Amino acid sequence: MAKRKRHDPLELLLRRADAARLLAFFKSISERMATAFSDAAKLVPAARGDGPAVSARGNLRRLHLDRAFRIAAAEAGYAVVTGTTSPPSWNYPVIRLGAFSLTLGIVQRATAYGPRRLRSHGNYVFDHVARNEPVNPQGSLLSAKSEVVEVIPDGALGAFVVAEPSVHVPDSPLYLGFMVPSPNLRHTYFRCSLERLIGLLQERVAVERRPMRKKVERKQPKLKKQLKRPPGE
Numbered sequence: 001m002a003k004r005k006r007h008d009p010l011e012l013l014l015r016r017a018d019a020a021r022l023l024a025f026f027k028s029i030s031e032r033m034a035t036a037f038s039d040a041a042k043l044v045p046a047a048r049g050d051g052p053a054v055s056a057r058g059n060l061r062r063l064h065l066d067r068a069f070r071i072a073a074a075e076a077g078y079a080v081v082t083g084t085t086s087p088p089s090w091n092y093p094v095i096r097l098g099a100f101s102l103t104l105g106i107v108q109r110a111t112a113y114g115p116r117r118l119r120s121h122g123n124y125v126f127d128h129v130a131r132n133e134p135v136n137p138q139g140s141l142l143s144a145k146s147e148v149v150e151v152i153p154d155g156a157l158g159a160f161v162v163a164e165p166s167v168h169v170p171d172s173p174l175y176l177g178f179m180v181p182s183p184n185l186r187h188t189y190f191r192c193s194l195e196r197l198i199g200l201l202q203e204r205v206a207v208e209r210r211p212m213r214k215k216v217e218r219k220q221p222k223l224k225k226q227l228k229r230p231p232g233e
Contacts, residue, residue, distance in 0.1 A: 007135045009159075009180055009190040010200060012099035012152065019208055022097065023201040025076035026161075026178075030194040032068030033163055033176055039064055041171035048167050057170065062106075065163065069093050069104055086123040096155040103128065105160030105179065116164060116175065118185060128158035129181050135189045136182065161194070 014022065040061035046053030070093050073080050078095040083103065085092070094103045105125075107116040118125060134152055157180065164175040178197050180190040192200075 009135060012157065013097055014204065015098040017098045019201055019204040021076050023198065023205055025072055025078065026194055026198050026201065028072035028075055029069060029161055030176055030198065032072055033065055034172060036061055036064030036068050037165065037173050038171045054167060065104055066093060083124060099152045099154060100157045100159040101128065101155045102159045102161060105162040107162045107164045115188065118160065118181060121185060125185065129183050129185065131156050132158055132180060132183050132189060135180055137189060
């Protein structure tokens with residue numbers, strides 16, 4: 001079985017995109033998401049066992065995260081589409097970045113050292129990630145002789161900018177990241193902290209802005225013609 005070519009999520013993100021613009025968005029969303037946690041904790045202080053207050057703080061934080069996403073997108077010049085959950089109960093923002101459609105997500109761990117998983121398993125989440133199989137690093141083609149070329153349209157893949165909250169540290173996120181889950185949500189095809197992603201984008205911008213060196217044309221040395229001496233000399 002021939003293994004499918006692995007798609008680089010960063011390259012898919014940058015496809016036909018301006019790296020500096022992407023960098024501005026992810027820097028802004030990272031800062032604003034951290035502020036959303038801080039503001040919600042200040043406005044609704046809650047003890048760990050105070051269920052109603054903890055729930056209210058979580059709802060307020062979710063509102064602030066939504067606003068943070070929309071403002072960061074608008075500042076970077078990305079159009080925001082508002083999606084609706086199924087069945088309809090609330091809305092969520094979506095922007096298109098290269099091959100990805102990006103929205104918000106909350107992650108959590110089942111155990112202290114377990115993998116981070118999306119908290120929501122609503123129908124809209126499954127719809128969002130339904131076409132993610134082409135970025136499965138373990139995927140394989142049906143035939144070694146297949147000549148089928150995978151084409152991933154812009155915005156076809158579902159990704160999330162995610163935050164991990166904690167009742168122990170309510171005023172700051174434990175983790176902020178970029179995440180591409182599997183269609184069944186049991187696995188994560190790609191996950192990268194926003195800090196790491198911002199670093200990668202900074203490197204790309206630096207390379208793109210680096211002035212190209214002029215090729216120095218070197219003159220080829222010419223051999224001096226030797227004068228022919230008359231016979232007998």
